[in-house]
Amino acid sequence: MAKGKLSEEVKTLIVQSLACFDAPSIVVEAVRKEFGETITRQFNALLSASTFTLANV
Template structure:
């Protein structure tokens, strides 16, 4: 279906979905379910100003796309899985289910993942102080190799 034949609310939905990184295939399915409209992936791509197909997109749609993308990237607080507590609760449910089903390997893997989540393994946070608030001991390879030659380590 051509861009001009779609209703304004459908076009808005397409632009906003693409701005939130939905693929054209996902948008096609969502438009069919939400509005009962059948459109093609190629027509959806015409609403993405970052694609060649969307290079002639009207300014109002480009502005909506940019504003939606900016808001989406800045506002991760509304995405439940972005919160550690939500991820830990989900891991808890999965681990309990795996254990109840006798899948101990999966349960152990989920517990390990939860431990990593709590221990900041999935963040870029790094300790800036050592034990008891002291300095972090820094050892170089030269120190290591020097200790090997002298018989200490």
Template sequence: MAKGKLTDEVKTYIVQALACFDSPSVVASAVKKDFGLDVSRQLVESHDPNKKAASGLAPKWRVLFEETRKAFLEDTASIAISHRAVRLRALQRMAEKAETSGNMVLAASLMEQAAKEVGDSYTNRREVTNKFEGMTDESIGARLAELLGKIGGGAAS
């Protein structure tokens, strides 16, 4: 199918899907399923303003792409899997099913993944420990003097 033969409805669908980071292959399959049209990956890619193939893309489609991408990136709250509770519930269901079916390796792996999820392994938060906890002021001072002496910045006591 030639690019000029696509309706605005199909073009809108393609541009918005690409803006939501769907691959050209996925979009081509979705167009086939939803509209009954065979479109090539290359034709789909020609609607992505970030690709060289889209050099002739009309400004209205570029604007639609940018607006859709912006809205998509700002609205992760509506994506269920972005929430820890949803991920943990899914892991719980999978672990129960794996255990029921006797797949203990998978069940253990899913439990480990859930433990990491709860322990913030998948976030950028890190717990800072106090290495001086329980030390007296004198012992902290002595340790600092020792470390400074090793790097050549310490004053003689």
């Protein structure tokens, strides 16, 4: 994966998980298991459901 490029599916999973108040470590693990991609907990912690609009996901 190119640095800084997340697929729409990964973005959707992150936003949905954070909207359900899942811990960043849980979201990181879910992305790794479901998509085989690695994101850091620090990156994930910067994101919130308000970061993305419905047009982006």
